[in-house]
Amino acid sequence: MKLTRGELRPSYDVVIIGGGGHGMATAYYLAKRFGITNVAVLERSYIGSGGTGRNTTVLRANYKTPETIRFYQESFELYAGLQQELDYHMLRSERGLFWLAHSEPQLRNQRERALQNQHFGVDTVYLDAHQVHEVCPQIDMTGGGKRPVLGAAYHPPGSIIRHDAVVWGYAGAAQRLGVQVLQGIEVTGLTIQGGRCVGVVTDRGPIAAGAVLSAVGGYVTDIATMAGIRLPIVSHPLQALVTESYLPVLDHIVASADLHIYVSQSARGEVLIGAEIDPYSSYSTRSTFPFLASAAARAIDLFPFVAKLKVLRQWTGICDMTPDYSPLIGTSDVDRLFISSGWGTWGFKAIPVSGLRMAELIATGVVPPVLAPFALDRFRRDRAVPERASAGTH
Ligand SMILES: Cc1cc2nc3c(=O)[nH]c(=O)nc-3n(C[C@H](O)[C@H](O)[C@H](O)COP(=O)(O)OP(=O)(O)OC[C@H]3O[C@@H](n4cnc5c(N)ncnc54)[C@H](O)[C@@H]3O)c2cc1C
Incomplete structure (x- = not known):
């Protein structure tokens, strides 16, 4: 599969920063489930060059809190049908x-x-x-x-699956639905007017956007700095x-x-x-x-x-x-700026559920119940979701 080199448009309904699994899955579900296809995924390097192409490919749902078990269970079920849904072979293998x-x-x-x-x-x-x-x-x-x-x-049911195939499978399917996946473009700033995010600044110039999603993995504090917000990451x-x-x-x-x-x-x-x-x-x-x-x-x-x-x-x-070893995902203090983050050492297995539910949040403006426990303000409200005991090696 090849990525087409489309022309960068001056404006999109949604701009997604970061061509890892979370950004790409969100783009796919925006187009597939919610009919929003005027979407650009901007990746400064090549897609899958971050954590998504570097992880150890473990899929599992055996978490320890009700919130995380429900969340990862939904992801695990979506993964089960992913090869067929995206028409892409991912070498999924159930190991135990x-x-x-x-x-x-x-x-x-x-x-x-x-x-x-x-x-x-x-x-x-x-x-x-x-x-x-x-x-x-x-x-x-x-x-x-x-x-x-x-x-x-x-x-x-614990399984492994090819990580680069997951990101390329989502990218290909999203592109077939009209999403633009653009490599080699770096976001260097955000355009914020009256407390609302209305676009991004890139090394190719500014782009207007109806909504912006930060899906940059370990580099999220750079985006938070551009937005003038602080994250517990x-x-x-x-x-x-x-x-x-x-x-x-x-x-x-x-x-x-x-x-x-x-x-x-x-x-x-x-x-x-x-x-x-x-x-x-x-x-x-x-x-x-x-x-x-x-x-x-x-x-x-x-x-x-x-x-x-x-x-x-x-x-x-x-x-x-994150301090509680759970994701940090949802709306931010800046209107129409969404954050998909806090994926730590556990985020690969969460790609399908986070992509689907983040797309739902962007499209409808309503926080899906499965995402609600992982809101960005949960530490302010003293509502941590402690999962340290489930983070692979703790
Ligand atoms: C060694 C290792 C093993 C792991 N093992 C597992 C595992 O077995 N199971 C599991 O569930 N998780 C695992 N993880 C965690 C998992 O890989 C990550 O949580 C997940 O891949 C994060 O995906 P992402 O899409 O959020 O970020 P990434 O895949 O990192 O993608 C972010 C993308 O954003 C781009 N970017 C950054 N800044 C900008 C910018 N300013 N402009 C444009 N683009 C930008 C980057 O180039 C990158 O491609 C592991 C991680 C590592 C490092």
Whole structure:
């Protein structure tokens, strides 16, 4: 599929800043579900060059609060039909996801997760150590002789899907409906008149807009600065690595909250290792040796065969972290400026629901109930949605 190089128009009904998954999905649903096709997606680099093309591709719905379970469940269901809807092959593969516990507090945490999920109809079960070994015999149950596995929450529908295919699938479908996807255009300012956002300033000049959506991932504080607003977001680097290809031996996704690590094997045979965010805030996408050494050592504690493999590559993305580890999405203090943000280390799996519901908000002006808990002003109202325990490696 090719992106057509359309001429930049002087004005659009909606301008979307950022050609990652969230921007592209919103553009698609605006056109498909709400008939709004005079839409431009402006991407300063190439589409999918941000977090959407750098993530570790895990899809799951096993969250821990009622608000987030409902939200990610809807996304998971939309993902299930996405290849057909967009007519694009995305190599989705159901793997089953373990959340291992190596300590009594984590054991309690994972039991609670299973019960909470079951209450909301999400398929998660608690497994004791013996059952974990039966389902995934590749795990070293001694945890490298240091941290024995005591049990796990097991989420059978947990899946992986090709990340770049998701963004290209949405882009192609949106373009077929009339949306303009424009790469190599940077937004450098916002035009705000009387408290209302009426356009953007780009490195190709100003563009008028009926509504503007910021979907710039880890760079949202730049857009907030242009708008003169403050957001409770701190951007942190998140690193990952893959090994050279190996025989297909690991058909599950295995996360350990105590070891702060998760491991899966891609369709190409690479063993993929992800971990927690770097502890410092930065926009740097430079990968580091301390991360490589430490993440590899922890992965080897769970899967000793990984010690034999060479590292193929390592990379970094920027994550827009919120204090409660939940998204920050909705209207802002500036009229007609919408923000899709706070996607941190968990935003890839949220792309379909966030795109669909953000499109609904822009088109109707009414906040969809599934988005309401994640409003930008929730910290002012003391209504945090605490999800730290579900953020991959915590
Ligand atoms: C290593 C790693 C592993 C991860 N693993 C997972 C996972 O397994 N599952 C999961 O759910 N999530 C995961 N995530 C998080 C997930 O990738 C992100 O939350 C998600 O991709 C964010 O998507 P986005 O569309 O908001 O932003 P992005 O994909 O970052 O897109 C934003 C785009 O905006 C563009 N942009 C920025 N500023 C401007 C501007 N001024 N003008 C024009 N364009 C601009 C950027 O170039 C970029 O392309 C991971 C992230 C990383 C880094």
